[in-house]
Amino acid sequence: MEHRSDGIAKAITRAIVNKRLAPGCKLSEQTLADVFKVSRTVVRQAIIKLTEDGLVTIERNRGAYVSTPSYRDAVEIYDALTILEQGVAAQLAGRLDARSWSELRRHVELQHKAVEEHQDGLADQLGSGFHELLIKFSNNSVVQAMHSQLIRRTSLLRFLVDSRFDYCGLLHDHAVLVDLLEEGQVAEAQKLIDEHHRTVVRGYLLDMERIPKMSAREALAPFVEAATEGGPPG
Amino acid sequence: MEHRSDGIAKAITRAIVNKRLAPGCKLSEQTLADVFKVSRTVVRQAIIKLTEDGLVTIERNRGAYVSTPSYRDAVEIYDALTILEQGVAAQLAGRLDARSWSELRRHVELQHKAVEEHQDGLADQLGSGFHELLIKFSNNSVVQAMHSQLIRRTSLLRFLVDSRFDYCGLLHDHAVLVDLLEEGQVAEAQKLIDEHHRTVVRGYLLDMERIPKMSAREALAPFVEAATEGGPPG
DNA sequence: TTGCGACGAATTGATACCCAATCTATGCAG
């Protein structure tokens, strides 16, 4: 961990991804400074980083809040994900070695098991993980950075819906996608990626209202020590 | 301009894009604080933003430097640009109104004139501008933000080469691309985008050595007042 | 009751000053 503000930014990011810090939650500088036992200076630096990442929005003279993406934002984010993944798909189709294909398949199986065991949180995480793994095989750190930023942003979107996803269908998409890619069927794979993301967006009916509310202090509690030391908790 | 650090970050960005601040140039906190007449705190915030943007690299306990991208970085950045533009091309092909196509053509003409008049700087800027205009028509601010970040990064790459670009060929590509897109020939357009960027990367022979050197103080001089007030100079 | 303005508390944006840790350069001894 380079700077103290990096650790804090990552802790807050984890709190968001783990669905503890909800959109709209106020991130008061003094509160965060107390929670993480650092000065306001460092907290501000962390908030700036989160703002650049799109997870936090600063309102001048009012403070920082966890971003509340609009429906339009959701569409744009998934559109961007589609473009990136289609592009990478075109590069990878029929070009990975056997180990890589089986790694992808193993990942799908893991998620399958998580879904069967009703471990929703884990299944969610593995779902995004599949897309990230796919991108990783592109071997392009620039594309990877943009993609994982988008994935982080999608975790904000999941707050704004209560619709149960059709995990089964989405999971099946993943399995089919690996098959198509291994066979080198680029066009079909790209079409599937597009439909896959459209399905996800359709699930977001933007029940903008009832967002679980928890103070930043409570939400961050499990992530505090990880910010100053080494390993993440959950 | 929201915060003071935003103005400073933008000023430094302009200095880089205008080829005054070269890769490797040290950005000393105290120097920048003097130049912009602000406290070190604000300078640090600006530097953090530039770091998130990939234009600046912080070396712990050593300071901030304008990033010096490697050849690999160059390839990855243009690869990412290719993916984004191919994706947007697929969306736009045959789907814009007449005004938009003519706006693109007018842009190509402008650059044509700049090249004829040997206004290299302007031609360069219009060259990137064409790609940005194309992306703008996607109407997706997320994609647009990622793309313009990549474009900013390419301005770092142009420091590391002295090879004369084949402006004529690249310009011709732009003209052809508009035709292909208007006719809805997606596959051909995507292929052209790929080749176009490959041509550009080939121009980067990475003459890593001779980089024009100028102190941050000199380089930033023309951009200082714009940081605290309103309008940009160049 | 409703609407409006004034006042006060709390928060942010920014500055100055401080100090420890670390890096760099200088100069000296061998």
Added chain:
DNA sequence: CTGCATAGATTGGGTATCAATTCGTCGCAA
């Protein structure tokens, strides 16, 4: 010329302070 030690400069971070802004509350008039 090489290796090392010391001194100086720079960074990372903390504390205190202050103006500006926002927001909530209170009181008052219609």
